[in-house]
Amino acid sequence: MSTEPQPGFPGGTAVSRLQVYDWPAEDGRRGGSPHVHLASTEAYLVVEGEGELHTLTAQGLQITALRPGTVAWFAPGTIHRAVSTSGALRAAVVMQNCGLAEAGDAVLTFPEEILQDPSAYAAAAAPPAGAGAARHRRDLAVRGFRRLVHQVAAGDTEALSDFYRRAVALCADRLEEWQSTxxxxxxxxxxxxxxxxxxxxxxxxxxxxxxxxxxRQAPPDAERHYGMCGLLDSYDLSSTP
Known part of the structure; x- marks a missing residue:
């Protein structure tokens, strides 16, 4: 009988299956909720459909084509939005630091008035109970993201820094939990x-x-949940004795 606890998923990472939202946003693009991870690198391995990864960093907006076989990954601080352009865009997602994303490592790009109010942010970012709430949350994030893209493109070098500062402030009370995880x-x-x-x-x-x-097996379709980028199948990858 094994005496050593078996390791979790390789490297302490997390893995999930993603089907990007196909709902059109206010700019006509179909996709997920723009957001940022503060401590973890994320990777997409595209398995079906075609689309784009829209990312915003201090270097400005970048659009990366996604097609089956593409592996794209991005560091903490990369504001990202998955967009579907042809067929159902599906990907396997690998997330650094298993547990941090679930503990609130992500911050959505809501409009400034929501980001400045922790109570308003918590209400807007709450896990949606259904498609309508998930779509509303996505639309709020797209609105804030588009504003940020415009500001950075216009040379407002402080807009991104201000967003990061607000994001960190929203998560300040969770940093000890993240350290433990x-x-x-x-x-x-x-x-x-x-x-x-x-x-x-x-x-x-x-x-x-x-x-x-x-x-581990993926949960039944009925148990898929509304994530930030789309419908998610999440796996429990914790180690077992």
Missing amino acids: WRHGPKAAALQTGDHLADLRDGRIGHLLEAAVQV
Whole structure:
């Protein structure tokens, strides 16, 4: 019987299946809710459909084509919006620091008056109970995103910095929780690899004898939830004894 807890998903990452929203926004584009991650890198592996990844950074707006086989990833601070242009755009999503996104690592690009009011932000960003609420949340985020894009394009160098500061302020009371999640997840996974390498150098094979396979299945379609970019199938990738 195994005595060592089996590792979680590789590298302490998270994985989910995404179907990007097909609802048209006020600019006519069909897609998800623009948002930013404050501490985690995110990656898309496109498996079906075609679309675009709209990203906003200090370098301005960038549009990246998405098609089956494309792998695109972006660092913390990249405001991003997934847009579907042909067929149902589906991707496997890999998220650095499993648990941080679920703990509020993301901030939506709502209009300024909402970002300045923590209570208003919490109400607008709450997990939607249905398609109507999810679409309303997406539309608010698109409105704020378009304003930010316009400001950056017009040379307003402080607009992006102001958004980041407001985003950090909204999450300030969760930073200790994030530290704990990182320490017991991704950091622990990296340290375990260091222990295994040390064992190999010393000729110890204990962890090889403890090897096991873990399997997770996607939840039923009825249990898919309304994420920021689209409908999500999320997996519980925590380690098991």
